[in-house]
Amino acid sequence: MFEDVPQAPADPILGLTEAFKKDSNPAKINLGVGVFTDASGKTPLLDTAKEAEKRLAGAAQSRVYLPIDGDQKFCALMQKLTFGADSEVLFTRRAFTACAPGGTGALRIVADFLKQNFPSAKVWMSNPTWPNHPQIFDAAGVRTDRYPWFDPVANKLDMPGLIEALSKLPAGSAVLLHGCCHNPTGIDPTVEEWTQIAGLLAARKLLPIVDFAYQGFGTGIDEDATGIRILAAHCRELIVCSSCSKNFSLYADRVGAVTFVCNDENSAQRVASQVKRVIRANYSNPPQHGFAIVSTILGDSALCAAWEKEVADMRNRINALRALFADTLAAKGAKQDFGFIKKQLGMFSFSGLSKEQVDALRDQHAIYIVGSGRVSVAGMNEKTMDRLCEAIVSVL
Ligand SMILES: Cc1ncc(COP(=O)(O)O)c(C=O)c1O
Structure with a gap:
């Protein structure tokens, strides 16, 4: 064969x-x-990762399976890092986060979730984008298409092209955005542009999927979450795929998270049940070590x-x-x-x-x-x- x-x-x-x-x-x-x-x-x-490993080695963690959605301490800390400690999304418990094997794993969970729950959904992505984006959604059988992003003559965001394209998408389409440090162009929207994009997505009932692989590499940890926080203020539902590969320098440990922000806590629980189904059939449950490093760092103020x-x-x-x-x-x-x-x-x-x-x-x-x-x-x-x-x- x-x-x-x-x-x-x-x-x-x-x-x-x-x-x-x-x-x-x-x-x-x-x-x-x-x-x-x-x-x-x-x-x-990173020195902080070395210190976290020392503490973890001293604590000699058990290696029993984690739950399907992984380490919930890590997930809560990632929600804080993404949306801000005082975010309404956290207090209303309308967001569900699962550990994911890297940002790539998070994107694949989203792709499988969409295919299973919204089989005719199409995901729109920027032209150009990270080459793995179309591959991940194609592999899950999700249809993809492109919206304009880059104006090569002026070397800037093609805002008119982007707005025109988004204005024509049918309700229920998913729009994949880069939270910060757009890969490959390095061009991010300004606050005003994010606000315009978010308003349009909300008005047209489009679902934002934010790939957040570089938090802290643009202008700052909180500053880089500006786009996501503006989206969350406008759109009741959105998805965030986070990666800790670059900002924790844990590339090989495959640490990431997928967060579904839902309209209310009940919807979040039902979405959680579907996400867990996807994970169980893919890799059953996530590994432990890298997630424990990140939660040790984020959970200790010093x-x-x-x-x-x-x-x-x-x-x-x-x-x-x-x-x-x-x-x-x-x-x-x-x-x-x-x-x-x-x-x-x-x-x-x-x-x-x-x-x-x-x-x-x-x-x-x-x-x-x-x-x-x-x-x-x-x-x-x-x-x-x-x-x-x-x-x-x-x-x-
Ligand atoms: C835009 C983008 N998304 C996601 C990822 C994937 O990150 P990870 O290595 O955590 O899977 C990368 C990595 O290069 C990336 O550039």
């Missing part, structure tokens, strides 16, 4: 890392996958403050690299203006490099960038910035 199984195409992002690993050039640079690296080129375990500082350090490093990248490109003679890179938010920059230029960088310079021209600023390093920018200028 297996002899006739066709070769699947490599994943556009993780497949690039596989090719990078095989490259024998010692000067190779990987700007594909979104992973934070420090000045020494490593992805560190550790939480130290974690916020560590997130700020990662964010500040990325912003400093953004400025260095744009300035070095100019210094190396780039004729086009890359100043927009300084304004984008999050780990990525949408560089405007074409597929041909990306291929030339890989083939001639061992520099690995995804085909869309998205570069991971978080993967750059001061020591190799000159070589990187010289190579980019040579292919422009």
Whole structure:
């Protein structure tokens, strides 16, 4: 049977890392996958995570199965982090949160939930978006389509195109939004734009699904939740898919959460029963360790403050690299203006490099960038910035 199984195409992002690993050039640079690296080129375990692990090791947790929806202490803390400690959503108990294996797992839970409960629903996503978004919903059999997001000429949000597209969607359509640090463009709506988007979604009875993978990497932990909080103030129902991969640097532990905000507590309980059904049939119940690390940090005010500082350090490093990248490109003679890179938010920059230029960088310079021209600023390093920018200028 297996002899006739066709070769699947490599994943556009993780497949690039596989090719990078095989490259024998010692000067190779990987700007594909979104992973934070420090000045020494490593992805560190946060000090707060190390401290939490020490405490957990001392407490010698039992390894009995968790409930289907996982660690409820973690879930309550994630609701606070997302909506704010004084949010009405928390007090009215109309939100249900389940642990999820990373942001990807959270999105897949949503996709299966939609397929089972709203089989004809369609999910609209930004053009462009993270390449795994359409794959996740396709895999669950959910129909997808695109709304405009990026104006490549002005290098900004295509607000008129977005509003026009949302205004035409039939009620009951789901709209996938990036909570902050839009991947790949790094372009987020302003407060006024979020308010306009939220008002339109509410008026047209559209369901927001917010992918929240980078809380703290844009402008701050609370600041980055602004869009979600505006949506929650306008829309009685929304879904949030959170990831703790980047902001807790727990990539391999697969820590995430899915939150359904419902009209009332009764609906939240019924939704919870359906979400648990989805999880039980997928992976039964989540793992324990990474979630325990996060709840140990968030549940201790001193550790939480130290974690916020560590997130700020990662964010500040990325912003400093953004400025260095744009300035070095100019210094190396780039004729086009890359100043927009300084304004984008999050780990990525949408560089405007074409597929041909990306291929030339890989083939001639061992520099690995995804085909869309998205570069991971978080993967750059001061020591190799000159070589990187010289190579980019040579292919422009
Ligand atoms: C926009 C977006 N959503 C979700 C994820 C998935 O995060 P996780 O690694 O927690 O599954 C990523 C990771 O790169 C992402 O960029």
